Amino acid sequence: MLGAPSRGRAGLAFVTSILRSATADAAAARFVRGVVTDAVRRRLDEIRRSLDDDVYPPSAEQILDDVIEGLARTHRPGIRPVISATGVVLHTNLGRAPLSDEAIAAVRDACGYATVELDLESGERSARTARASGLAAELCGAEAATVVNNGAAALLLAVAALAHGREVIVSRGELVEIGGEFRLPDIIAMSGARLVEVGTTNRTRIEDYATAVSSETALLLKVHRSNFRMVGFTAEVGLPDLVRLGVEIGVPTVLDAGSGLIGNGLPGLPTGEPSIAAAVRSGADLVLFSGDKVLGGPQAGIIVGRPDAVDRCRRSPLARALRLNKLQLAAIEATLLAHVRDPHGPDVPVAEMLGQGMDRLRERAGSIIDRLEWEAPTSIEVLEVDGVVGAGAAPGAPVASIGLAVTGHDAARLARRLRAQEPPIVARVEGDRVILDLRTVRADQDIHVVGALRRALDHSRDRIEREAE
Numbered sequence: 071m072l073g074a075p076s077r078g079r080a081g082l083a084f085v086t087s088i089l090r091s092a093t094a095d096a097a098a099a100r101f102v103r104g105v106v107t108d109a110v111r112r113r114l115d116e117i118r119r120s121l122d123d124d125v126y127p128p129s130a131e132q133i134l135d136d137v138i139e140g141l142a143r144t145h146r147p148g149i150r151p152v153i154s155a156t157g158v159v160l161h162t163n164l165g166r167a168p169l170s171d172e173a174i175a176a177v178r179d180a181c182g183y184a185t186v187e188l189d190l191e192s193g194e195r196s197a198r199t200a201r202a203s204g205l206a207a208e209l210c211g212a213e214a215a216t217v218v219n220n221g222a223a224a225l226l227l228a229v230a231a232l233a234h235g236r237e238v239i240v241s242r243g244e245l246v247e248i249g250g251e252f253r254l255p256d257i258i259a260m261s262g263a264r265l266v267e268v269g270t271t272n273r274t275r276i277e278d279y280a281t282a283v284s285s286e287t288a289l290l291l292k293v294h295r296s297n298f299r300m301v302g303f304t305a306e307v308g309l310p311d312l313v314r315l316g317v318e319i320g321v322p323t324v325l326d327a328g329s330g331l332i333g334n335g336l337p338g339l340p341t342g343e344p345s346i347a348a349a350v351r352s353g354a355d356l357v358l359f360s361g362d363k364v365l366g367g368p369q370a371g372i373i374v375g376r377p378d379a380v381d382r383c384r385r386s387p388l389a390r391a392l393r394l395n396k397l398q399l400a401a402i403e404a405t406l407l408a409h410v411r412d413p414h415g416p417d418v419p420v421a422e423m424l425g426q427g428m429d430r431l432r433e434r435a436g437s438i439i440d441r442l443e444w445e446a447p448t449s450i451e452v453l454e455v456d457g458v459v460g461a462g463a464a465p466g467a468p469v470a471s472i473g474l475a476v477t478g479h480d481a482a483r484l485a486r487r488l489r490a491q492e493p494p495i496v497a498r499v500e501g502d503r504v505i506l507d508l509r510t511v512r513a514d515q516d517i518h519v520v521g522a523l524r525r526a527l528d529h530s531r532d533r534i535e536r537e538a539e
């Protein structure tokens with residue numbers, strides 16, 4: 071068995087010899103022995119198929135290392151924590167709002183058996199969302215509330231509960247697409263209601279709604295244009311006017327606010343978001359908004375408004391299909407509690423990020439740069455940049471921020487290298503620059519940014535990777 075290694079297939083190690091090592095035993099303990107054995111067999115087959123007779127095959131150790139690396143990759147969850155240097159506070163691809171420590175603790179507590187639908191005092195069954203609904207109603211000054219899986223579910227449920235088999239009137243200027251799969255006309259169709267479009271793309275008047283009213287009309291729906299702005303020759307009907315028409319014709323009015331400003335809003339949030347409390351005060355029957363946008367909580371859809379309309383949503387057969395799970399429930403309760411406690415600046419990361427002052431960001435950028443060393447052609451400077459709120463909140467309104475701009479590298483390659491760090495850092499590429507926006511980086515993550523930049527800025531790796539491509 072020992073002796074000079076041979077070329078070609080003859081030199082290839084046997085399964086048994088590859089598996090006879092301490093490394094293989096450790097891998098078996100980590101992944102189950104049968105899984106490792108199968109993976110080694112598959113790797114050997116692959117090598118055998120592609121191996122030329124005049125080259126030396128990889129050693130047993132090398133084959134085992136490859137197999138372990140492959141298993142580690144496939145056995146890793148798809149969701150991995152990242153540091154977001156994107157400057158997009160609510161980044162849908164990065165999970166939108168990061169949760170507060172309190173919400174995280176609440177989720178952990180709910181992972182085992184928990185009082186999801188049990189009243190401890192009476193020992194009887196209780197309503198799953200009773201606490202969250204009470205808090206949401208209190209926060210928004212509404213008489214009633216309920217909570218479902220997400221904003222899209224809230225809209226589907228509200229339209230199905232109030233207008234199934236009948237007509238919903240919506241302005242042509244508000245037939246929005248929120249993300250690839252969320253298009254307002256499709257949601258209305260799925261709810262079993264018929265869409266009646268009124269007005270034009272840029273202008274809709276109250277008479278347009280009034281003319282479209284028929285005996286089939288069941289709902290007046292207003293939708294916040296979350297992810298775009300209309301400027302120029304435009305006109306839209308405000309919620310109070312729409313509510314007035316609804317009352318006149320005896321039909322409920324619903325506002326899909328999308329993100330929404332909760333209570334007094336957040337310091338640092340650009341204006342332009344509809345206030346949920348104001349919408350409730352104006353008399354809308356239901357107001358809908360998301361839990362993981364500026365509220366700063368988990369994915370959830372919150373429905374606040376009049377008791378009869380909320381009740382119809384709760385009693386809909388769809389409600390069960392759209393309900394939230396106990397982990398979402400725990401996190402939304404904790405998030406709503408934080409808002410009720412301090413509506414001026416709730417203790418949630420989204421509020422903290424939006425409220426962080428430019429001086430503090432500049433200070434952090436300076437201290438990161440002080441801890442780095444670089445040589446030409448690399449250059450790093452501190453820049454004033456435009457971040458955004460994201461997730462369709464405050465469209466077109468930039469959030470001034472501070473970034474580190476790195477030049478002197480292939481920007482896409484440097485960004486990729488930052489994403490390959492542990493933890494991965496997600497930055498922005500703008501032309502030939504990589505921008506690391508600090509507004510979305512927590513101050514306690516700055517140290518990781520320093521470490522990742524040190525490793526990623528290695529020019530010798532630039533050359534190696536270029537040659538490999």
Ligand SMILES: *Cc1c(COP(=O)(O)O)cnc(C)c1O
Nearest residue numbers: 220221222296327328329360462
């Ligand atoms: C974001 C948004 C939705 C969808 O909410 P999700 O929580 O993402 O399902 C619906 N309507 C409007 C106006 C939105 O901005």
